[in-house]
Amino acid sequence: MRTPVGPAQFRLGFLFLALAIAGVLTALGFEHIGGFVPCRLCLEQREPYYASIPLVAIVLLVGALRGPAFIVRGVYIVVALIMVYGAAIGVYQAGAEWGYWPGPSDCAGGELSVNSGNLLQQMQETRIVPCDEAPIRILGLSFAGWNVLASGFLALVALAAAVLPGDMFGRKAG
16 A cells, blocks of 8 residues: 655654744743733734644644545645735734734733723733734844744745655655
8 A cells, every 4th residue: 555645744744843833832932931922913823833733743643544645735735824824914913013004903902801890900900012013023023023934934844745745855655
């Protein structure tokens, strides 16, 4: 029986997982260790990672169990599209940060609970995190800008896993 996928799909899948997990851990590190509070768009940019990581893990398992190639390659295409969506959110936020277009009108930080009876105290303690202001720029790019690069690269990795021949790295599939 011929293996539907080969070393290319596995190596690229593991590369995707390593980079995507590193991306999520980096974002969480900046949030929980560095104290950078994410805005709504920042949190939305993480969702493609949260969706793609388990999908790639599952598709690696399907490939290892010699599942159908169309499923393995199809899921990689879906993952590539998910990451393109994540990059698009990053482009939108980075453009708003640079003033190219307005950010979302509802992106103003945490919501207040009016029924607690302590509205004034909540208003004083609530930290507003606008989506159109970069809290930091590293090598000239905000977090959103870095997400564009990371998500775009991960989209290319997933697309390569979908379209490259399985024996791309020298070993024949099968």
